[in-house]
Amino acid sequence: MSAKETPRLRLExxxxxxFGQPVVRDVDLEVAAGGVVALLGANGAxxxxxxxxxxGLHSPIAGAIEVDGEEISARPTYLLARAGISLVPESRALFGGLTVREHLRLAGSGDKALSESDLLELLPELEKCLTRKAGVLSGGEQQMLAVGRALVGRPRLLLVDEMSLGLAPIIVERLLPILRRVAEEMGTGVLFVExxxxxxxExxxxxxxxxxxxxxxxxxxxxLRRQPELLRSSYLGDEVVDAGGNKPGPIGPGQGSQLGGEN
Ligand SMILES: Nc1ncnc2c1ncn2[C@@H]1O[C@H](COP(=O)(O)OP(=O)(O)O)[C@@H](O)[C@H]1O
Ligand SMILES: [Mg+2]
Incomplete structure (x- = not known):
C-alpha cells in the first residue's frame, strides 16, 4: 500500500x-473517494x-483522466455511466412527461441501486412528488430529481454542474449539503461547479x-474562505473589458459569480 490513497479522480x-482547439489547458486535479471538491471560476472559464x-461527452485533447487509478478517457459515455461516473448537467435533462418515480426507476436497475426509500432519506422533498410529472415540478424539485437520478446507481464519482442555476439561495442552501452527505455516506467522490x-x-x-x-x-x-481577496483576484483574471477598454466594477452576480464579501 502506498502512503497516499489512489484518488477517486485524477486529472493530469x-x-x-x-474541434482540437483547447479551451482548458494543463489542468491537474484530484478528488478523493468521499471527498467534495468545488470547481470555481467565472462564466466561460x-x-x-x-x-x-x-x-465522456467530449474526447480530451491531451492528458490523463483516471478514476481509481484507471485511465478512462477512451471510453464512451454509456460505459462510464455504467462504471459509476455520473453527471448532473446544468440543463438537468429531465423528461417533462415522466413522473419522478419513473425517472428514478429508469435510472436504477441492478442490485447495487439505491432503493427508493434510501433515496428519499437523502432527498425527502421528493416523496410528495413521486407521482408528479417532472414538467410540473418547481425548479428546486427538478434539481433534486436530477441529483436523485444521478445517485440511484451509487456513483463512484459524481459530477455536478451549477446545481443552483436559477434557484433561490434558500434552495441552494438545502441542495449543496446533500453533496457532502452523499460523499460521506456512499464514499462517492464529488466534483461540483458552483x-x-x-x-x-462551506x-x-x-x-x-x-x-x-x-x-x-x-x-x-x-x-480559501479566510482569503476572499485572493479568490477575488483569481476571478478578476476573467474580468470582461468592454469595447471601449473599460473594465466593469467588481465581479458580481451579473457576471455569473457570487463571491460575497463576508467573513
Ligand atoms: N460546444 C462548444 N463548441 C465550441 N466551443 C464551446 C462549446 N461549448 C463551450 N465552448 C467554449 O468553451 C469555453 C468554455 O466554456 P464552458 O466550459 O461552458 O465554461 P463555463 O462552464 O466555465 O462557463 C467558452 O469560450 C465557450 O464559448
Ligand atoms: Mg458552465
Missing part, C-alpha cells in the same frame, strides 16, 4: 476543448467543458479556480 496535464469531458462561492466553500473540502481555461488557484476550502 488535462487539455480539453472543441471552462468548467462545463471539464465536467463534460470527464463524463457560482455561490461562499456556500460552495460544503467543499478543497477548491480549484479556473480562469480562461487555466487553474489559477487551488486550496483547502476552509483556508
Amino acid at each position: 496535464g488535462f487539455v480539453a476543448g472543441y 471552462g468548467k462545463t467543458t471539464t465536467l463534460e469531458t470527464i463524463a 457560482q455561490h462561492v461562499p456556500l460552495a466553500l 460544503v467543499a473540502d478543497h477548491a480549484y479556480v479556473l480562469s480562461h481555461g487555466r487553474m489559477v488557484l487551488e486550496g483547502n476550502a476552509a483556508e
